[in-house]
Amino acid sequence: MNANERVAPRPEMLREAIARTIVGQHAVVNGLLESAIAGGHVLLEGPPGLAKTLACRAFASAIGGAFKRIQFTPDLLPSDVVGTRVFDQRSAEFSTVLGPIFANVVLADEINRAPAKVQSALLEAMQERQVTIGPVTHRLPEPFLVTATMNPLDAEGTYALPLAQMDRFLVKLLVGYPSLEEEVRIVERFGGAQPHVPQDVVGIADLARWQAEAQAVHVEPRLTRYAVDLVAATRRPHDYLDRGASPRASLALVALARARALIDNRDFALPDDVRAVAPAALRHRLAFNYRTLTDRVDTEAVIGRLIATVPTP
Amino acid sequence: MAIVAQAVAAPPTARAIAPASSLQTLHVRDFTLRADPATLHVGETLRLRISVRVDERLLAMDNVVLPNLAGFVSLGDERQCVSSGRGTECVETMSLEATALGDVSIAAATLDAVDASTNKPSRFATNGVTVRILPADAAAARTFSGRRLAIIAAALLALAAAAFAALIVLFARAQRQAHAPPKPAPAPAPAAPPQPPRDPLFDVLANLRAQPTRANALRARAELRRRAGARADETCDDLCLRRNLQKAPLGAALRAIEIASFAPDAQVEAAIANACPQMERLIAGRAP
Numbered sequence: 001m002n003a004n005e006r007v008a009p010r011p012e013m014l015r016e017a018i019a020r021t022i023v024g025q026h027a028v029v030n031g032l033l034e035s036a037i038a039g040g041h042v043l044l045e046g047p048p049g050l051a052k053t054l055a056c057r058a059f060a061s062a063i064g065g066a067f068k069r070i071q072f073t074p075d076l077l078p079s080d081v082v083g084t085r086v087f088d089q090r091s092a093e094f095s096t097v098l099g100p101i102f103a104n105v106v107l108a109d110e111i112n113r114a115p116a117k118v119q120s121a122l123l124e125a126m127q128e129r130q131v132t133i134g135p136v137t138h139r140l141p142e143p144f145l146v147t148a149t150m151n152p153l154d155a156e157g158t159y160a161l162p163l164a165q166m167d168r169f170l171v172k173l174l175v176g177y178p179s180l181e182e183e184v185r186i187v188e189r190f191g192g193a194q195p196h197v198p199q200d201v202v203g204i205a206d207l208a209r210w211q212a213e214a215q216a217v218h219v220e221p222r223l224t225r226y227a228v229d230l231v232a233a234t235r236r237p238h239d240y241l242d243r244g245a246s247p248r249a250s251l252a253l254v255a256l257a258r259a260r261a262l263i264d265n266r267d268f269a270l271p272d273d274v275r276a277v278a279p280a281a282l283r284h285r286l287a288f289n290y291r292t293l294t295d296r297v298d299t300e301a302v303i304g305r306l307i308a309t310v311p312t313p
Numbered sequence: 314m315a316i317v318a319q320a321v322a323a324p325p326t327a328r329a330i331a332p333a334s335s336l337q338t339l340h341v342r343d344f345t346l347r348a349d350p351a352t353l354h355v356g357e358t359l360r361l362r363i364s365v366r367v368d369e370r371l372l373a374m375d376n377v378v379l380p381n382l383a384g385f386v387s388l389g390d391e392r393q394c395v396s397s398g399r400g401t402e403c404v405e406t407m408s409l410e411a412t413a414l415g416d417v418s419i420a421a422a423t424l425d426a427v428d429a430s431t432n433k434p435s436r437f438a439t440n441g442v443t444v445r446i447l448p449a450d451a452a453a454a455r456t457f458s459g460r461r462l463a464i465i466a467a468a469l470l471a472l473a474a475a476a477f478a479a480l481i482v483l484f485a486r487a488q489r490q491a492h493a494p495p496k497p498a499p500a501p502a503p504a505a506p507p508q509p510p511r512d513p514l515f516d517v518l519a520n521l522r523a524q525p526t527r528a529n530a531l532r533a534r535a536e537l538r539r540r541a542g543a544r545a546d547e548t549c550d551d552l553c554l555r556r557n558l559q560k561a562p563l564g565a566a567l568r569a570i571e572i573a574s575f576a577p578d579a580q581v582e583a584a585i586a587n588a589c590p591q592m593e594r595l596i597a598g599r600a601p
Contacts, residue, residue, distance in 0.1 A: 218577040268576050272548045311545040 040170020064200035065104030072114035078121035172284035340368035384413035393478035
């Protein structure tokens with residue numbers, strides 16, 4: 001190989017770079033990577049202090065694209081997210097100031113702290129990948145990835161995301177507490193120092209290339225049927241479910257399975273891929289009823305049991 | 314000279330043996346050993362009769378172990394099992410020619426079965442018998458040729474009786490099948506040592522080599538999953554993790570055939586070619 005020839009970066013390099021910053025949380029790192037390659041948005045839910053924001057920042061920094069962070073607060077306005085038109089007194093004309101959403105990776109921190117109209121503005125942009133400010137429609141940059149974080153503990157002063165808006169996220173990743181060994185490593189790594197964030201490990205062009213490669217990953221019809229069956233299983237009458245997942249969940253399962261196969265250096269997906277991504281793709285698309293609260297049911301266990309009702313292809 | 318047979322009266326006794334899946338489950342009501350006549354001369358014929366009576370309906374009694382018959386020459390035996398509504402009685406009669414002098418003890422015969430009353434594998438034993446064998450007298454010597462003829466006649470009679478018993482058993486069996494009783498008779502486990510069944514993976518592998526298609530790959534996958542005890546909802550990784558097969562030949566074969574089953578059409582043949590050696594290794598190892 002020519003010394004000047006550059007080895008095409010693989011997703012594994014990105015994962016390793018993020019893992020050098022984030023201790024543990026493999027499911028979160030993998031989920032971020034899979035979603036980015038599948039071209040979907042990520043919702044991270046977990047208690048404070050578990051490196052949700054850091055994981056998003058490390059990911060954005062590692063892919064070297066434009067990164068913007070929006071702290072969602074109750075007094076945030078839609079224009080603070082998408083941008084606005086301002087009157088220029090010197091030229092006596094309106095000019096457009098683009099909001100922080102115009103970036104490759106947008107971190108919407110504590111998304112449930114902003115009122116519904118701000119959430120709607122963001123979620124519309126996520127879906128349409130364009131923003132209309134005044135008379136002009138602006139395309140968002142490609143690739144465009146929103147990572148939103150949510151704290152499930154402090155419900156006061158928050159605005160729960162409706163199911164229809166949750167559906168816009170490709171996955172919902174749960175961020176759990178680290179193990180004792182991991183926590184020791186966290187203290188040793190970050191005690192008194194700013195965390196090291198990887199810079200430009202790969203390029204935006206690489207991410208776009210991976211997205212194109214993922215689209216070409218072969219999915220057997222039996223596997224597509226398996227994904228659809230998994231989603232259909234959530235729509236059957238259930239003690240703890242009011243509503244199951246939409247066909248968007250089936251699309252998400254297949255897209256994520258493709259991305260997972262690509263990360264594993266395969267050009268075809270396996271049942272393991274679909275199965276592995278199913279909880280993250282389904283958990284935010286299911287409407288659990290009040291009995292999950294009164295019976296103190298673990299919703300993750302319910303999802304696991306639903307998945308187990310579907311035979312593998 | 315007289316020979317005395319001393320039958321030791323004892324009920325069928327049971328003692329625990331190592332569990333064996335091939336044992337019959339039986340209610341053993343009677344298990345005895347008799348020697349007839351009580352006395353005999355050298356060269357004369359002793360009839361040793363082992364009888365078993367059980368509550369179950371059987372075609373044959375397995376796992377009966379005969380005692381050591383040193384001092385006798387076997388001239389033949391006949392076996393008969395008769396089933397009725399009250400159970401089955403099996404009788405084995407051995408014709409023996411005494412060759413040694415003195416008191417000869419014949420040890421107990423044993424029967425290995427699962428004792429239906431305790432549901433535990435047990436060894437039932439008959440009583441033992443002692444026979445007294447005296448030297449051949451002059452009269453016996455004079456009638457040597459006649460005794461030989463009698464022995465041959467007895468052997469022929471024994472053969473005829475055995476054939477008759479077999480006919481009875483066959484007739485009883487045919488009757489049972491004709492009347493088709495609602496509850497099937499428990500099939501006794503074959504007494505012969507179990508032959509290893511032909512590995513179904515042989516056929517699957519041969520098929521796969523002859524026709525490396527996705528359909529055959531899926532058949533091989535189904536057979537490997539069956540062999541690994543896969544649950545319907547388990548994926549390959551789940552299964553390998555649960556059964557700790559990640560480094561085992563079965564795990565490697567499962568993984569290879571999984572790839573062959575879901576690879577793009579253009580890669581199926583190559584994937585099957587990669588999977589076949591893994592399956593061969595598995596067959597060679599005969600163990601996961």
